Amino acid sequence: MLVGTTIFHICAYGQVAEKRAPRGFDKVRANIFRGNIDTVSYTSETVGTTRKALVYTPPLFSENKNYPVLYLLHGIGGDETEWLRGGSPQVIFDNLYADGKLAPMIVVMPNGRAMEDDRATGDIMAREKVVAFATFERDLLDDLIPFIEKQYPVKSSREYRAIAGLSMGGGQALNFGLGNLDEFAWVGGFSAAPNTKDPHTLVPDPGLAKEKLKLLWISCGDQDELLRFSQQTHEYLLDHEVPHIYYIEPGGHNFKVWKNDLYMFSRLLFKPVD
Ligand code: FER
Numbered sequence: 001m002l003v004g005t006t007i008f009h010i011c012a013y014g015q016v017a018e019k020r021a022p023r024g025f026d027k028v029r030a031n032i033f034r035g036n037i038d039t040v041s042y043t044s045e046t047v048g049t050t051r052k053a054l055v056y057t058p059p060l061f062s063e064n065k066n067y068p069v070l071y072l073l074h075g076i077g078g079d080e081t082e083w084l085r086g087g088s089p090q091v092i093f094d095n096l097y098a099d100g101k102l103a104p105m106i107v108v109m110p111n112g113r114a115m116e117d118d119r120a121t122g123d124i125m126a127r128e129k130v131v132a133f134a135t136f137e138r139d140l141l142d143d144l145i146p147f148i149e150k151q152y153p154v155k156s157s158r159e160y161r162a163i164a165g166l167s168m169g170g171g172q173a174l175n176f177g178l179g180n181l182d183e184f185a186w187v188g189g190f191s192a193a194p195n196t197k198d199p200h201t202l203v204p205d206p207g208l209a210k211e212k213l214k215l216l217w218i219s220c221g222d223q224d225e226l227l228r229f230s231q232q233t234h235e236y237l238l239d240h241e242v243p244h245i246y247y248i249e250p251g252g253h254n255f256k257v258w259k260n261d262l263y264m265f266s267r268l269l270f271k272p273v274d
Pocket of ligand 1: 074075076077130166167168169193194195
């Protein structure tokens with residue numbers, strides 16, 4: 001595991017290092033195999049409702065294999081469809097598979113606002129809606145992950161489970177991933193929002209984080225007003241010698257940045273780390 005500290009400093013994992021996604025990475029290509037997107041409904045004991053998630057299964061998906069899983073989380077203005085509508089993750093993944101650059105994995109896009117009315121309507125900054133993003137930790141761990149592990153052929157140990165997200169979802173991914181090192185080994189925060197716990201609370205035991213994590217990724221656009229949340233996390237990790245990738249790229253708080261992050265982060269997942 002390596003630490004990247006400079007702009008665009010990113011480390012090679014046995015392949016030629018790319019500094020950012022190449023042109024066309026998010027454009028639909030003809031004549032390649034494609035993955036599939038399902039909408040699933042699961043019973044949430046946490047919320048007391050039936051909740052929805054989208055599930056991307058990779059090209060040539062087989063029930064006879066077992067796949068690692070990436071849980072991919074949305075922002076404060078979104079829901080389980082936000083990545084699909086704004087980030088075309090299925091196109092990015094299909095292209096990565098066509099180029100042999102991605103480990104086969106299932107990607108689950110949940111609704112991270114764990115409350116009865118979980119739509120992104122009305123005052124999305126209302127206190128109870130922001131609190132619902134924290135409540136989602138229990139929904140994810142107690143309801144959704146067990147559901148996915150029953151419904152799909154997945155590898156269910158921590159080494160095969162990743163969590164990442166954008167903005168509020170980036171804060172969730174850092175909070176839940178680093179707060180549950182027995183559940184996740186791969187953690188990515190894209191433009192993490194103010195819901196990110198302060199670094200001492202986030203990583204109270206740097207030695208344990210260092211031992212358990214396969215990959216800790218923190219990225220943000222250099223024009224993003226929320227940059228300080230990524231920066232303060234990075235500085236703490238650096239001070240406490242927790243290996244991580246800190247990837248600052250040109251851009252603001254938008255899908256241009258998050259699509260690039262998804263491309264760069266996903267291709268590191270579930271591969272040997274040096
Ligand atoms: C805030 C600013 C931004 C905040 C949340 C956000 C809860 C989230 C932004 C996003 O998810 O895009 O003060 O407080």
